[in-house]
Amino acid sequence: MKVELSGTAVTDTPAEKNATPVAAGRKYLYAIVSSGEARGYSALGIDAGDVYTIDDGNIAAVVSDCDRTKIRPERAHLAAHQAVLRSLMQATSPLPMAFATLAAGPREIHRILSKNRRVFEQQLHRVEGKVEMGLRVGWDVPNIFEYFVNVHPELRVARDRLVGARVGFTQEEKIELGRMFDRLLTSDREEHARRVKRALMPVCAEIKASPCRGEREVMNLACLIKRDAQNVFSDAVFEAAKLFDNNFTFDYNGPWAPHNFVEIDMAR
Numbered sequence: 001m002k003v004e005l006s007g008t009a010v011t012d013t014p015a016e017k018n019a020t021p022v023a024a025g026r027k028y029l030y031a032i033v034s035s036g037e038a039r040g041y042s043a044l045g046i047d048a049g050d051v052y053t054i055d056d057g058n059i060a061a062v063v064s065d066c067d068r069t070k071i072r073p074e075r076a077h078l079a080a081h082q083a084v085l086r087s088l089m090q091a092t093s094p095l096p097m098a099f100a101t102l103a104a105g106p107r108e109i110h111r112i113l114s115k116n117r118r119v120f121e122q123q124l125h126r127v128e129g130k131v132e133m134g135l136r137v138g139w140d141v142p143n144i145f146e147y148f149v150n151v152h153p154e155l156r157v158a159r160d161r162l163v164g165a166r167v168g169f170t171q172e173e174k175i176e177l178g179r180m181f182d183r184l185l186t187s188d189r190e191e192h193a194r195r196v197k198r199a200l201m202p203v204c205a206e207i208k209a210s211p212c213r214g215e216r217e218v219m220n221l222a223c224l225i226k227r228d229a230q231n232v233f234s235d236a237v238f239e240a241a242k243l244f245d246n247n248f249t250f251d252y253n254g255p256w257a258p259h260n261f262v263e264i265d266m267a268r
Contacts, residue, residue, distance in 0.1 A: 031095055032124070044083055063109065085256075127224065131224075135196070137251075138216050139216045139247060141247050148188075233252075
C-alpha cells in the first residue's frame with residue numbers, strides 16, 4: 001500500500017484584534033461559534049474584510065462586512081473562506097456555514113441565531129474539541145476491470161466464456177458482464193470499508209462515508225477526531241493500510257473544520 005498525507009495544518013494564525021464594531025449592511029457568514037471573548041481577524045475575510053463576531057446570548061456568528069449581493073466561487077473567495085475557518089480552529093471548533101452565505105444585516109444575523117439556537121447548541125456540543133480528517137482509499141492498478149478479473153474467478157470465467165465463444169460480445173452480454181463487475185465492485189468496497197472503519201473507530205468519535213467519485217476509488221471517509229489525536233489518527237491510518245497490498249493507496253488529509261458533521265437545516 002501507499003500512504004500519503006495532504007491538506008493543511010492549522011498554522012499561521014493572523015493576529016487577533018478587538019471585535020470590529022457592528023455596522024449596518026450586508027454580512028458574509030463564515031461560521032457559528034460559542035460566544036465568549038470577542039475575537040477578530042484583520043483583513044482576512046472576503047475582499048480582505050475584517051472578520052468579527054456578532055453575539056446573541058451563548059452563541060455567536062463569525063462575519064465580515066460585504067457589499068456584494070452574490071459571492072462567486074472564485075479561488076480568492078474560497079481561500080478567504082477557508083482561511084477564516086482555519087484561524088477559528090486555533091481556538092475553537094466552529095460550525096462552518098456553506099460558502100457564500102449572506103445575511104442582510106445585523107438584525108438578520110440575530111434572527112438566524114435566535115431561530116436556530118437549539119440546533120446550533122446541539123451541533124456545537126457534538127463537535128466541541130474536535131476536527132475533521134479525510135481519508136481516501138483507491139485502487140492503484142493500470143486497469144480496474146482486468147484487476148477484478150484477476151482477483152475474482154467468477155468474473156474471469158464469465159469473461160473467458162464469452163471471449164472463447166465468438167469474436168465479440170453482444171450488447172446484452174456486455175451489459176450482464178458489466179452488472180457482474182458492478183456487483184463485485186460494490187461488494188469489495190463495502191468489505192474494504194468495514195476493515196478500515198474497524199481499524200479507525202478506536203480513535204474516531206464518528207466516521208461518515210461519502211460516495212466514491214470514480215471506479216478506482218475504494219472509499220471516501222470523513223473522520224471526526226479529538227483535536228489532540230491527530231498523531232494517533234495518522235498511526236491508525238498506517239495500521240489500516242497494512243491490511244492491504246500494494247494495489248491500494250491511502251491518502252489522508254486535514255485537519256479541517258467539521259463540514260461533514262454539521263447537520264443544520266437553517267431557518268431564516
